[in-house]
Amino acid sequence: MSVPTLTLNDGIKIPQLGLGVWKMEDAETPRIIRNALDAGYRHIDTAAAYGNEAGVGRGVADSDVAREDIFVTSKLWNDRQGYDETKRAFDETLDKLGFDYLDLYLIHWPMPARDKYVETWRAMIELRDAGRIRAIGVSNFLPDHLERLIEETGEAPAINQIELHPRFQQADQRAAHEKLGITTECWSPLGQGEALANPILTEIAARHGVSAAQVTLRWQIQLGLVTIPKSANHERMRENIDVFDFELSEHEMAQIKQIDTAAGRIGPNPATADF
Template sequence: MTAVPTVTLNNAVRIPQLGFGTFQIPPEDTRETTLAALAAGYRHIDTAEMYGNEKGVGQAVRDSGLDRDEVFVTSKLDNGAHAHDDALRAFDGTLAALGLDHLDLFLVHWPLPGRGDFVETWRAMEEIYRSGRAKAIGVSNFQPHHLRRLLDGSTVVPAVNQIEVHPYLTQDEVRAFGAEQGIATEAWSPIAQGKVLDDPAIVRIAERVGKSPAQVTLRWHLQRGDIVFPKSSTRERMEENFDLFDFELGAGDMGEISALNRDERTGPDPDRFNG
């Protein structure tokens, strides 16, 4: 079995750099799909309350035959649960749905600037962290100004910030701010929902190194130091996305892919999205 590199978070928790995403996987398919991912070698599973499929993820982890500490499980707080007590209840609901006694990582899914005070939400996250029921806590879709406000009003620095990142949205400013603060970057929509796979530069590099455009793009993420979790519902694609560790991109390839940035989002703008 290929050993996936790990990233050490700011509280010494180690997270596999390559994981499996479950966004848009129907609840009725989640158990079997996640079991297939675990069988393919993935040991990091990313879900969220709003995906509605935590139960299937938990069933797969329990049914996989793997020890609990072999699988890194992440979930995220629902957008309707930002008030302090609501956040605590929502976390209890996540553990119940998963059927697990702890999470490896729990994230605030969106900052929701027009909905309330995410600093209050973060205080609830800190309580969850101190309870030991989440080994690490973090945020998702936070911009630097959101993070500054959060850091000014809190004691625990987020372990990660999960943001949209791909060659058409390289997020250099957000990543650099995170690095300064010891906040690891996780990349969602890592291939821009497939939009980058036909890019001539990526196709050309893929042909030269004998890999697919998706593999080249995911390798670009890994070499930048980001944590990435592509999603697929087919075993063949899961295995292709996992086969990233027998080649390396040169500095020229890395620069050429990074130069494709056009600040183009596939998802909502965190400064405007309010759930």
């Protein structure tokens, strides 16, 4: 099964659907990665804070898929922001993964109260320009954070990974990304399972003979987003990637839009988060 790609603003192509590995134990991660690659995944999303970069690297190394055919993302944790510290943290990430380069590196949270994300971004630009990272981006950044990065460095992130699921659709944030030429990527794309019981989604799913999770992921694909559902279960993994042989109608897309609610956020607010 071939997953379509999107082209980022720097010309790098990213598979539109990948596997998130948040909360996966490092010792179990190599097996999970091998299963995902066997199922057709070519995009893996990890982070320093997940504690499983080494497991991801082992899974990639032990697979039959060439390294250059696998798109791997990792993220800089909050306590490592700052110009020099970012470069040290990236060295540690690359060492744990066992890679010569990383496909995508993100600032995990803006932490505006600490005011280090611009100097962090400058370090990441240098790492990319040195050929150690193919693409650089951010996660959980609000429009004012993005605009400041661009204004002070002249460089827009290739991607912003944000919480996005049917109950929290982030239309204004997506519009800001489009205006700035930044690709939107969804974390918690299934709303930590909340989507699976929504009657609108289950009705659409029954109509197509698929699951509510597949409807949700297909909705994100048709919006032109990158999505990274998490599952350690092999069958669920295969189900999540099997979303390219059906299409939602305009009416169904409009139905899903109705699920959005201001109270839908699950994670921290990036404007005030500091951890």
